[in-house]
Amino acid sequence: MTTATDTISAGHHEAESHGGSYLDRKGVLSWIFTLDHKRIGLMYLGAVSLFFLIAGLLAVAVRYELMTAAPDLVDGNTYNKLFTLHGAIMVFLVIIPSIPASLGNFVLPLMLGAKDVAFPRLNLLSLWIYFFGASFMVYSILDKGLDTGWTFYTPYSTSTSTAVISATTGAFILGFSSILTGLNFIVTIHKMRAPGVTWTRLPLFLWAIYSTSVIQVLATPVLAITLLLLIIERTLGIGIFDPAMGGDPVLFQHFFWFYSHPAVYIMILPGFGVISELVTVHSRKHIFGYKAIALSSLAIAIISFLVWGHHMFVSGQSELASAIFSFLTFAVAVPTAIKVFSWVATLYKGSIHYNTPMCYALVFLFLFTIGGLTGIFLGTLSTDVHLHDTYFVVAHFHYVMMGGTLIAFVGGLFHWWPKMTGKMYSEFAGKLSALLVFIGFNLTFFPQFIMGSQGMPRRYHEYLPQYQTYHLWSSIGSFVLAAGLFIAGGALFFSLFGSRKAEKNPWGGISLEWETTTPPHEHNFHGQPAVNCGPYDFPEIDHTQEKAHA
């Protein structure tokens, strides 16, 4: 690969001669009390991976139960607890922090050419809050069980005897972590950019993180007050949400989705950002429609606040409101499609390298497109009334959350892994994992679209025999998917003990994180870096740039 490193290596031999990496300091305390965004990112990564493993195994258990129409592995109550634990861990502990808190923490200051985030101590605090909230939540769910689903709908959540109060307290605490991380990132992007890193030279990953952070700061407090009011309702019975006490359960749904719909963009926008990086770097081509992609992230962030009612089409809200929410929901498709078309146009005539990250990016494009398009079915009022609470919904949100966000997360991990650890993984294992994940994922969730459209309701542990075949295929797919993810995890994990050292810039990226040593120095850069062209002006393609620099 002839890469941009050629043109910059001259300025960097002195930096490399300094040696040293952020991983040099040893000892547990050097991790617990670190203010280094890179170490904090790695600790988030460790925690997120652990919870991903746990919640993934829970999902496999759920699928195992569903292989036959009769309840054989677990009884109904246990089944409710299993999927609640799966959903709650995946949403609150895995997907929301996955890309921003781990990859974002690591890469964001590097991309900006900054020494750290704006508030390093706040960053460490949000990590601790995350650990505390996560342990609190998991412990309370395991101790007393929780069977409300991750949505905590009233009046069931105000009357069930399971651990609603402690689990929501855990989610409440986690919210602080999310808010503080978002706040930190916004300020960092505004104030910590190196000379020459203008807004239009920000890597698109950062535009996505920025938009995500805006939602985190503005939507999460609404969830916090909602959960707090739910706790107060359960303890004091003040009559806000529980109809038996004079409250309104639909009000709870409004409150909950006012956060939780924007929250799905907290989950997916960072994935968009990762894909924007992977697609352009691994096809050696300038991103198509930089400004359109950047601004569409912001557009999604804004529209996300106006569409929560589409979760409530059958809740009894007014038909006019439902119709308006339905049309507003369609509006989300516009900026989203702008992104997908721009990525495809970036690939067009690009010099595509089928590296593992690129394979995952292609998997993402395929899966997310299906997930996004089926979202239109559900946003359409008339079809949603039919599809509501069926497996169609389950399949849809797995295609966007898992097929979108988590696939982008894994792809991004393969992309930045060499920079984070200084080690190269086995490309063969990486690509094999991408293939298995692709096959397994579609096998798991595509049959769910079909059975959902035929009326299979979600959240049941036994079902009519007519759905048996689909469930069987789906369960087999989930095993393949799990195998693929284990191979991906293994490829990364064992690379740590392997001897293959990563180059400074294995993919030939030209955004700033590739300019520093591998693994980066404790303070990221020696001296302050400066920048005088965009993050995707690859020299071997953009000849005007090359001449300008020569």
Place this chain on the structure above:
Amino acid sequence: MSTSSHAPAAHGHDAHGHGEHPKFLAHHFYTPEQQLTSAKLGMWLFLAQEILFFGGVFMAYIALRFFYPGTFLAAHEHLNKLAGAANTIILLTSSLTMALAVRAAQVGNKKSLINNLIWTILFACAFMVIKYFEYSAKFEHGYLPGKYYHGHGIEGAPHVFFGLYFTMTGLHGLHVLIGIGVLAWVLIRASKDEFGPQFYAPVENVGLYWHLVDLIWIFLFPLLYLVR
């Protein structure tokens, strides 16, 4: 970015060379101005999330008042308007002393800074004392929130009104208590002579927070005490 290089002028700021770094300037900032504007932007974002947080209870207020207009009208007569008005005046005055404290920090007047911070803390405590007497009076009459309500003489769903009253004023009171805590923290730092025209971001940020706490009360007072 392919030609990024080390700007020669920036070499002096190398992470290892803290030579020209003032003590108050964190290592990852290059100038005091960058640190100050970062801190202020962070605080404004924090205030934005606070507003969204309180927005939830205000929204609940709107919905419930819409359900129970008669109850709200009848129940609010049992709140002590005089105490509410006194607390409004106290908080507004504390905002003035807070603003004066920020000004004093900016111009480096340590004595005025400390005096004004002490006054602000005293006003905040006075607010909580009055709140305490108000709460005690409610408890005596059985005007407790939700299912603990056992008062008499109010038609409709007074438990909802008092549930909301205690939730809203309780959350606000909690913010006042936190405010007293951070004001005390700033006061201690001020007495150690840490602030001056070069570095006053903590004072200003605590001031911003305090004004928001004041502002929320300005909305709570008419919504709860002056229902018509």
